[in-house]
Amino acid sequence: MKEIDLEQAIQILRHEAAAIQGLVPRIQPETFGRAAELILGCTGRVVVSGIGKAWLVGQKISATLASTGTPSHALHATEALHGDLGRVVAGDVAIVISNSGRTREVIEVLGPLKKMGVPVIALTGNGSSPLAQAADVVLDLGGLDEACPLGLAPTTTTTAMMALGDALALCVLEARGFSQEDYALFHPGGSLGRKLMRVEDVMRSGDKHAVIEETEPLREALVRITRAKAGAISVTDAKGRLVGIFTDGDLRRQLVSGVDLDALKICDLMTRNPTRIEAGKLVSEAHGVMQKRSIDELPVVDDEGRAIGVIDIQDVLGVS
Numbered sequence: 001m002k003e004i005d006l007e008q009a010i011q012i013l014r015h016e017a018a019a020i021q022g023l024v025p026r027i028q029p030e031t032f033g034r035a036a037e038l039i040l041g042c043t044g045r046v047v048v049s050g051i052g053k054a055w056l057v058g059q060k061i062s063a064t065l066a067s068t069g070t071p072s073h074a075l076h077a078t079e080a081l082h083g084d085l086g087r088v089v090a091g092d093v094a095i096v097i098s099n100s101g102r103t104r105e106v107i108e109v110l111g112p113l114k115k116m117g118v119p120v121i122a123l124t125g126n127g128s129s130p131l132a133q134a135a136d137v138v139l140d141l142g143g144l145d146e147a148c149p150l151g152l153a154p155t156t157t158t159t160a161m162m163a164l165g166d167a168l169a170l171c172v173l174e175a176r177g178f179s180q181e182d183y184a185l186f187h188p189g190g191s192l193g194r195k196l197m198r199v200e201d202v203m204r205s206g207d208k209h210a211v212i213e214e215t216e217p218l219r220e221a222l223v224r225i226t227r228a229k230a231g232a233i234s235v236t237d238a239k240g241r242l243v244g245i246f247t248d249g250d251l252r253r254q255l256v257s258g259v260d261l262d263a264l265k266i267c268d269l270m271t272r273n274p275t276r277i278e279a280g281k282l283v284s285e286a287h288g289v290m291q292k293r294s295i296d297e298l299p300v301v302d303d304e305g306r307a308i309g310v311i312d313i314q315d316v317l318g319v320s
Helices: 006-021 029-040 053-067 104-115 130-134 156-176 180-186 190-195 218-228 248-256 283-293
Strands: 046-050 072-076 093-098 120-124 137-140 211-213 232-236 242-247 297-301 307-312
Touching (some): 006 156, 029 137, 053 072, 053 093, 093 104, 104 130, 120 130, 218 232, 218 248, 242 248, 242 297
Antiparallel strands (some): 232 242, 297 307
């Protein structure tokens, strides 16, 4: 077995990077622009089809479109010929991918698509191929040499296809006015979804938000913290505006000092003018504030400064 040639790895990366750079002159209104307009104007779904490695690339392009505001699904060309063409309807737009533009199953899909009135965007490395000739718009990668030492395994071509698919999806995203809020709606799970959510989407409110007026006894504050199973209580004035916070850590420190719980009001021991965040801010911003201030609870207020909830560090763990 030969020793791994790291210089070869570097050359492969340079080769594929050069191929992507070579796509830049191909971003023209009559081709790329027209393809983007077809996708933007699609009233159905963008159906992405191919076979082999092109099919795998197509799945990724379809997933990127779907996650950025363009309904899409991937359709394997072979399965399409055996009944899955029933997933395609009038109003759809098809992106058909084949480097050679001559793959039999891919070519056989084109006729039925035309009969349905579905516009076809060809993504190919052969601008004179049957696929290109039948398509409404051709995104021609040009004659790219594979990075594979044998010149056989799809490498450079699939990288270029992927990059061009990303460019299409993201240009459509921009033209559609797709926002962070829209993106968060499609990505509710995991740290990414939480990062893009608003603080009011994750804050603890209602029965889970311990809140008390500043003139109330300290013992009542303890009752409410326990009832809410909270780590802190928001302290307000008579109009509900946040004026302080009292945490379970504060309580422990007072107990050690021997304070008389029945002799004090919550305003005697609360932290005044606590750090807070306004509703409408991103969860990622709240997390940043909590990290900077080294706090575990962050009160949430409305635009008039009224306490409406609290964010616990556990609610935003994993957000960066």
